[in-house]
Amino acid sequence: MEGLAFDIAHLLAGGLVLVSFMMLYQDRLYALLNLFALHAVVLALSVAWQAHVQGAPHLYITAAIALVFKAIVIPVALHRIVQRLGIHREIETVIGVGPTMLAGMGLVALAISVMLQATPEADPLAREDLAFALAVILLGLLTMVTRRNAVGQVVGFMSLENGLILAAAGAKGMPLVVEISVAFSVLIAFIVIGIFLFRIRERFDTVDIQALDRHRGERR
């Protein structure tokens, strides 16, 4: 049972990293949103498995929050926004797919080497989990950095938050309050960013953030 529990946790966390990679090269908006929903589902599964393994029922709540809000509410809302605003469906990336993927692999290697070095005496389950969580966070940041589109950045930001929740769930004895607050912070960030999207749209007729730069009279 120990071996199996570890393997399944490993599989789910690895799946999260894999979905992060898929988001990294995705250059269509709807596909990106669908992938984000998938990301959240994998996260919910992973957290639920942690709840089962650790015997910590409160983690089921976290998993439910992830499933309901991140896998259903937010993607649906973002779909609607994209539809209503008639946003251009293609996302301009800054760097090509190849270099981005290579950078992502480097980041995963970095995350794993840092984490395994920093936590030699921790529980192996938590250790692997933390390493993957850091990888997800770094990939989320990379997604944000390489997108020019505001919706793309929102999705990158929220996949980063998924990494945080994975880390929080992997560490034993993390109180529920923290996870709920993290979930709410994501929700608030989503609302704020959503409002900003509307405002930007109203003013500039586009959600391409280059428009903001042009407005400020900046060179790129």
Add this chain to the structure above:
Amino acid sequence: MPVQIALWSVAALLATAIVGVARARAAAGRVLVYGTSLAVCGVTILSALIHLLAAGGEAATLALPLGIPWIGARFRIDALAAFFLVVVNLGGAAASLYGIGYGRHEEAPQRVLPFFPAFLAGMNLVVLADDAFTFLLSWEFMSLASWALVMAHHRDAENARAGYIYLVMASFGTLALLLAFGLLAGADGGYTFAAMRAATHAPWVMPLALALLLLGAGSKAGLVPLHVWLPLAHPAAPSHVSALMSGVMTKVAVYGFIRVVFDLIAAPSWWAGMLLLFLGGATALLGILHALMERDFKRLLAYSTIENIGVIFVNLGLALAFQANGFAAAAALALTAALFHALNHSLFKSLLFFGAGAVLSATGTRDMDRLGGLIHRMPATGFAFLVGCVAISALPPLNGFVSEWLTFQAILLSPGLPQWGLKVMVPAVGAVLALSAALVAACFVKAFGVTFLGRARSEVCSAACEVDRIPLIAMGLFATLCLLLGILPGLVIDALAPSVASVLGARMPVQMHVPWLSIVPIAESRSSYNGLLLFAFIAVSAVLAMLVIHRFASRALRRAPPWDCGYPDANPATQYTAVSFAQPVRRVFGTVVFRACEQVRMPPPGSLAPARLDVAQRDLVWDGLYAPLARAIGVASQRLNVLQFLTIRRYLSLVFLALVGLLLVLALWP
């Protein structure tokens, strides 16, 4: 008990500051604020003196549940702190007394009254603090309160510049102190002074902490090359505040230095002593040379403060060097000289600033070349100022002589030191001190002579009248103290003994047992000094000479051409001025130290314009250190200004790259 009294005094001062805010514009507010400060300072002096003399400076501590939770706010009075409490509150009491009368002429009392008691409270708290957090907080409070006082007349562009430079230097100094305490506290966060005393430091901590401390306390005290703010800021404040800043705040900085180097680190090393000797010597010489060149008398006094700080730091360096070599008695002698000089300087520098304030309020100018002959208009101020000048010039029988004499006694012990560096350095520094002592005398002959003697050089000066009685009482008090400390030095040395012993573990020989109130620093066969005898001799011989002259002088009438004192032309402009008096010294030192350049401009033939003599001099420390630094900061901020206007994505990329960079460091760290 003494800690409680001191803390209640601080609380009373802070309450007075609040009263000062509320009642600043009323005349009663002035009397109330200064009167309360005077009373509170008096109580603190008494309690500290009793603690020092009766209880022998036994350490008393108190911890309040304020500040950082696991440390609290700790306060402690030992002999050293008690001595500095006396210095601080003595200056504070006299400045308060002076302020009762002087404050009448203040144009903006609402900018002075609230900050004056707060400044006093800050200085008291620094001396009382017994953990790094309280110390730094009080230090910064003291700096900010004094900054507010410097900015009292902020509409003057020069004052605004002085305040700006002071603020920058003060924050820099506090930062250096913060880092020094961080080093001493170590990784475990032992921020109480008791923990720092008990801790053993790695060998690399001591030099680094000393360097940071020299930057932090040295910038507040005015060590060269960190002195640039001092001659700007001290004169900018109202005169009684100038007296506090110059006479007292610099001593608080010296206290901080002694507390950390001798008490907390307590690992003396001869090279540290050598560094202090060098810095002290350079400070003394450069300070007094600047003072000699100055024609603004408050700035002259401020530069002379830098010189005295140099003397004190030379003594501290000697004490460190002797202590490192195990010469306990010699170290005690040097530290006693340092503390004695700190006390003396606080007395006569306050006295001189009070006199300068009286002249300023009577004439409205600080330019010595517009003054002159004031001794006829303001005899009492003139006499008090003269006493201050004699004391600061280290002439017997006043107090300045005693501490400088002790300094030279300590210097004369240096041949016993084993290190060759010190063997060469100490006599050289002694020579520098001797030179600066002579220059001090010249400087104060100039200050007194040009201001008070001769004839008035301007209208305002010939219309000046004496100040009120209360400032005169304050000046008379300090003049009397200068004389008393000069003729009874043995009592002071014995009173200082517990303070010296508390940090060095050694003390000077007991002076009370020496007959005839002489002082004997080492052994009778070597040297001794008796101020009382000298005073009696001067008084008796002067009276005798007067009697003889009056007895044998002839009353017969003689006719002769009148002596015109060397001024055949009756114009006051033909007198020596501050600038012309300094000319010989400027010729000797100025070309090297100040790049001074004198230029005679003759009018073109046929023109009736007068010829002009222009003197230009530069401050090499400013030109060589601060101006390039300011330029470099300007250029760097110009370059980095681009960072203010990046796109959101670029900011995110910066954060991302910084994170990845840090993780890489973590991953590759061995």
